[in-house]
Amino acid sequence: MSTTTHEAVVAYDDVVARFDPVLGLEVHVELGTATKMFCGCSTTFGAAPNTQVCPTCLGLPGSLPVVNEIGVESAIRIGLALHCSIAEWCRFARKNYFYPDMPKNFQTSQYDEPIAYDGWLDVDVVTDEGVRTFRVDIERAHMEEDTGKTTHQGGATGRIHGADYSLVDYNRAGIPLIEIVTKPIEGTGKYAPEVARAYVTALRELLRGLGVSDVKMEQGSLRCDANVSLRPNPESPLGTRTETKNVNSLRSVERAVRYEMTRQAAVLDAGRKVVQETRHWHEDTGVTTSGRSKEEAEDYRYFPEPDLVPIAPSREWVEELRATLPENPAVRRSRLQAAWGISDFDMTAVSNAGALDLVEQTVAAGADQSAARKWWLGELAREANQRGCELADLPITPTDVARVEALVSEGALNDKLARQVIEGVLAGEGAPDEVVAARGLAVVSDDGPLLAAIDEALAAAPDVAEKIRGGKVAAAGAIVGAVMKATRGQADAGRVRQLLLERLGVSE
Amino acid sequence: MADLTRLTAAQTASAVASGEVSAVEVARAHLDRIGAVDDRVHAFLHVDTDGALAQAAAVDSARASGATLAPLAGVPLALKDVMTQKGIPTTCGSRMLEGWRPPYDATVTARLKAAGVVILGKTNMDEFAMGSSTEHSAYGPSHNPWDLDRIPGGSGGGSAAAVAAFEAPLAIGTDTGGSIRQPAAVTGTVGVKPTYGGVSRYGLVALASSLDQAGPCARTVLDAALLHATIAGHDPLDSTSLAEPVPDVVGAALRGDVAGLRVGVVKELGGEGYQAGVRQRFDEAVALLTELGADVVEVSAPSFPYALAAYYVILPSECSSNLAKFDGIRFGLRVGEDDGDPSVEQVMARTRAAGFGAEATRRIMLGTYALSAGYYDAFYGQAQKVRTLVQRDFAAAFATCDVLVSPTAPTTAFRLGEKLDDPLAMYLNDVATIPVNLAGTPGMSIPVGLAPEDGLPVGLQIMAPAMADDRLYNVGAALERALLERWGRPILEEAPSL
Numbered sequence A: 001m002s003t004t005t006h007e008a009v010v011a012y013d014d015v016v017a018r019f020d021p022v023l024g025l026e027v028h029v030e031l032g033t034a035t036k037m038f039c040g041c042s043t044t045f046g047a048a049p050n051t052q053v054c055p056t057c058l059g060l061p062g063s064l065p066v067v068n069e070i071g072v073e074s075a076i077r078i079g080l081a082l083h084c085s086i087a088e089w090c091r092f093a094r095k096n097y098f099y100p101d102m103p104k105n106f107q108t109s110q111y112d113e114p115i116a117y118d119g120w121l122d123v124d125v126v127t128d129e130g131v132r133t134f135r136v137d138i139e140r141a142h143m144e145e146d147t148g149k150t151t152h153q154g155g156a157t158g159r160i161h162g163a164d165y166s167l168v169d170y171n172r173a174g175i176p177l178i179e180i181v182t183k184p185i186e187g188t189g190k191y192a193p194e195v196a197r198a199y200v201t202a203l204r205e206l207l208r209g210l211g212v213s214d215v216k217m218e219q220g221s222l223r224c225d226a227n228v229s230l231r232p233n234p235e236s237p238l239g240t241r242t243e244t245k246n247v248n249s250l251r252s253v254e255r256a257v258r259y260e261m262t263r264q265a266a267v268l269d270a271g272r273k274v275v276q277e278t279r280h281w282h283e284d285t286g287v288t289t290s291g292r293s294k295e296e297a298e299d300y301r302y303f304p305e306p307d308l309v310p311i312a313p314s315r316e317w318v319e320e321l322r323a324t325l326p327e328n329p330a331v332r333r334s335r336l337q338a339a340w341g342i343s344d345f346d347m348t349a350v351s352n353a354g355a356l357d358l359v360e361q362t363v364a365a366g367a368d369q370s371a372a373r374k375w376w377l378g379e380l381a382r383e384a385n386q387r388g389c390e391l392a393d394l395p396i397t398p399t400d401v402a403r404v405e406a407l408v409s410e411g412a413l414n415d416k417l418a419r420q421v422i423e424g425v426l427a428g429e430g431a432p433d434e435v436v437a438a439r440g441l442a443v444v445s446d447d448g449p450l451l452a453a454i455d456e457a458l459a460a461a462p463d464v465a466e467k468i469r470g471g472k473v474a475a476a477g478a479i480v481g482a483v484m485k486a487t488r489g490q491a492d493a494g495r496v497r498q499l500l501l502e503r504l505g506v507s508e
Numbered sequence B: 001m002a003d004l005t006r007l008t009a010a011q012t013a014s015a016v017a018s019g020e021v022s023a024v025e026v027a028r029a030h031l032d033r034i035g036a037v038d039d040r041v042h043a044f045l046h047v048d049t050d051g052a053l054a055q056a057a058a059v060d061s062a063r064a065s066g067a068t069l070a071p072l073a074g075v076p077l078a079l080k081d082v083m084t085q086k087g088i089p090t091t092c093g094s095r096m097l098e099g100w101r102p103p104y105d106a107t108v109t110a111r112l113k114a115a116g117v118v119i120l121g122k123t124n125m126d127e128f129a130m131g132s133s134t135e136h137s138a139y140g141p142s143h144n145p146w147d148l149d150r151i152p153g154g155s156g157g158g159s160a161a162a163v164a165a166f167e168a169p170l171a172i173g174t175d176t177g178g179s180i181r182q183p184a185a186v187t188g189t190v191g192v193k194p195t196y197g198g199v200s201r202y203g204l205v206a207l208a209s210s211l212d213q214a215g216p217c218a219r220t221v222l223d224a225a226l227l228h229a230t231i232a233g234h235d236p237l238d239s240t241s242l243a244e245p246v247p248d249v250v251g252a253a254l255r256g257d258v259a260g261l262r263v264g265v266v267k268e269l270g271g272e273g274y275q276a277g278v279r280q281r282f283d284e285a286v287a288l289l290t291e292l293g294a295d296v297v298e299v300s301a302p303s304f305p306y307a308l309a310a311y312y313v314i315l316p317s318e319c320s321s322n323l324a325k326f327d328g329i330r331f332g333l334r335v336g337e338d339d340g341d342p343s344v345e346q347v348m349a350r351t352r353a354a355g356f357g358a359e360a361t362r363r364i365m366l367g368t369y370a371l372s373a374g375y376y377d378a379f380y381g382q383a384q385k386v387r388t389l390v391q392r393d394f395a396a397a398f399a400t401c402d403v404l405v406s407p408t409a410p411t412t413a414f415r416l417g418e419k420l421d422d423p424l425a426m427y428l429n430d431v432a433t434i435p436v437n438l439a440g441t442p443g444m445s446i447p448v449g450l451a452p453e454d455g456l457p458v459g460l461q462i463m464a465p466a467m468a469d470d471r472l473y474n475v476g477a478a479l480e481r482a483l484l485e486r487w488g489r490p491i492l493e494e495a496p497s498l
Helices: A012-018 A069-081 A189-210 A250-269 A315-322 A329-340 A343-354 A355-366 A368-376 A379-387 A400-408 A415-426 A432-440 A447-460 A462-469 A473-486 A492-506 B009-018 B023-041 B049-064 B108-113 B157-164 B181-187 B221-231 B248-254 B276-291 B304-325 B345-357 B358-370 B379-401 B423-430 B434-439 B467-487
Strands: A021-029 A093-096 A105-111 A116-127 A130-145 A149-153 A166-168 A176-182 A220-231 A244-246 A277-282 A287-293 B044-047 B076-080 B118-123 B170-174 B192-193 B212-220 B263-267 B295-299 B403-407 B442-449 B459-465
Touching: A012 A189, A012 A250, A021 A189, A021 A250, A021 B049, A069 A116, A069 A130, A069 A176, A069 A189, A069 A315, A093 B304, A093 B467, A105 A130, A116 A189, A116 A343, A130 A189, A130 A343, A166 B423, A189 A220, A189 A250, A189 A329, A189 A343, A189 A355, A220 A250, A244 A250, A244 A287, A250 A277, A250 A287, A250 B076, A250 B248, A287 B295, A329 A343, A329 A355, A343 A355, A355 A400, A368 A400, A379 A415, A400 A415, A400 A432, A432 B403, A447 A473, A447 A492, A462 A492, A473 A492, B009 B023, B009 B049, B009 B221, B009 B467, B023 B044, B023 B049, B023 B118, B023 B157, B044 B157, B049 B118, B076 B157, B108 B118, B108 B221, B118 B157, B157 B170, B157 B181, B170 B221, B181 B192, B181 B276, B181 B442, B181 B459, B192 B221, B192 B467, B212 B221, B212 B442, B221 B248, B221 B442, B221 B467, B248 B467, B263 B276, B263 B379, B276 B403, B276 B442, B276 B459, B276 B467, B295 B423, B304 B358, B304 B379, B304 B423, B304 B434, B358 B379, B379 B403, B379 B434, B403 B467, B434 B459, B442 B467, B459 B467
Parallel strands: A244 A277, B076 B118, B076 B170, B263 B295, B263 B403
Antiparallel strands: A021 A176, A021 A220, A093 A105, A116 A130, A130 A176, A149 A166, A220 A244, A277 A287, B044 B118, B170 B212, B192 B212, B192 B442, B403 B459, B442 B459
């Protein structure tokens, strides 16, 4: 847990009334290649520490890197999907700095010659005036390698200061990363936090569609650094920015940007200067704290990596890759929106919840689009929020959701039971049919037991029975409720009501 | 049989293949020689007696079982300590790697083993291959077999001294600015820096990645060619390794015919600053080439005088980054972790301060400075431009010449300690060899006589276009044969016996 003193903040509405925010987002994506960027080691997540290593990714003396061609191909495909130009010739560069989780004490990256540059991605955000499209310009997408992972043991904070000792796992060292950097995102005004979130969401959807990464923020395969600055108005020069790291969920992207805006506004209001620095986002407390200052930051002494030859992707190859790109996400959204016949507002809600794939797959599995949206944006979104995970990471599949919906339409489940089935699936009790069987959740459709329960309920409340007989049909609810309770919710309330009224010889 | 250590590698291989002598006998003879002289020469940092005998025995049993032996099977070799060999100490002449045993073989090492070459041990060198005398070795200098008070050249002085002292007929060297050729010149041996990318760098502990190249050290041109052919060729583990087939260096070494060949004498590599006896023997060798039918002309390479300065920006820049991994975290030396309650940065700093010698520290600091923000363009950027000019000079010269020649080093072997306190004087030793590294082209040094004033060997450098390494061997073999005829016996027979 972080032990931080809370800094002063300004109310958000006040911030956006007096300041113009500018964003810059840097997203690191771990590619899903079978092997690392510069050696043949496996990239499987979760292996025992330091079991997926070799002389090259351990940086042993004498070892050399060899470029993973699938890594380059993925980088080009990402660049193309982001409407970037693809370099005809580019090089890797060494970014030199000392850190124990960097085996060579330099990171093999790209510097002034990225493989992809000058692209854009459109994102939709719900505004007061309806759904609005913001174009986010992409500065560059470049290839690099991940570092190892350091765990600090002992000490109060889990961070390096105060730790007794540190453990380094080099399994992650050398895993291919693509860093995607936006140009300054201007003109978002009060929607800056939403635009940031929508951008990362759209980018994640695009990357998932390309099949280049599993884009799991909580496992670190997609990581976002958010640069935020404020200026008095859009005509002013850019203000001093901070770079917030450790933003590990879509929700955090939005919250971290919002928090930084309110914090910086307070700093500026107090007549102080925003310090250009790296800040650390704390999910639990919802604040950022100061990391290292950029002014004392190291000089990375970039120079072209002499151990690797330049990359010169042929135009034929690039065109081949362009031709095999999956459907553009924006085109796909329009197509699905038309097919489902829903409003811009509803469609944006699906997209920005990161539920597009899930809803689409649920519909493909046979469910009605509105039911699919209802589950993923309602019950399941709440559950994901509670668990602090992504929708896609809930232990339930679109097929499961579609099956539950099918049981509802067949009349085998009512809404309440359906929720219990979903709850059972989420609890790991098996597929929907297994949960129904194990929990005995089927709707009681045999009229015999229902009539018995109705009689019992009427006998217990003769006054209510009298009222109904007297024509006060509205009173039927109490009896239906009693029957539902007696049958532990497993009856179809509509049917109970119908039988009750027949029994008492009254009509609606 | 006569003294087995006096045979050439080609003779040894043929004697082993015919069964005239066993590989184990050959190995023992060399191990005995090392035991007898290396306390004075100090060519070796580590002698792997058991491993060498086991490898030799394997060759003998392969022969006994009727297997066809590779061209150098059973021939002993000394491996420069900058090349990894699985399980064998590899120090690069530095305290930093004391006790480190690599878990893997360099590609060169693996190819030697596969070819049945018997690796006797690891040879001394300037720390991380920085130097021209082996005096920068953390384990003390090697001594020149011609005069034990003199340097054997560097950085690969141990490899050259081992070959010159008949401790091994073959050795592997690495050449970043002349570390194979200059030691060959001052020890009266043959040394070749192949075309950049011709021999895999995988497992060669990098000094300057864009300049480093491993190559053969031998007593004859043919032996060097046989070793060159054994270690060269594409390696998928080295991205800068060339895919082209290896030139027929052995065929060229057997041919040795310069009739009609256009030989360019590089105007800028000679004259002032070169010892009189070096110039004399060089001029005589050039005259001999004319006698042999070569068409000798003078060529100019106007940017060569700037090569040394450019080299001393590029090399330290790359080396400051390459040597960053030596931090005490994962392997090798670690200093000061129990002194107080140090941070990881402090342990890294203490380790590096204790582990690197003066020359390594100097070059790391130079390179760190040259790559710094604000200085990059003025230093590294400018040096790369000079590098391009040097490459253009070579291209222009090779448009009219098949090969170029120059003295290999400006002087014969100097005395131990003579230049140790004067880095610039030390750097000037490589003034004639550096252009080849900057251009990525191949170069050879062969002995062309003894300087009259000091009786020490003089080397002549042959330079060829990239991937035309065979031309070095053709010209080298022709000169070697003609000189042998003139001298009556190999030049190393003139060296005092140890």
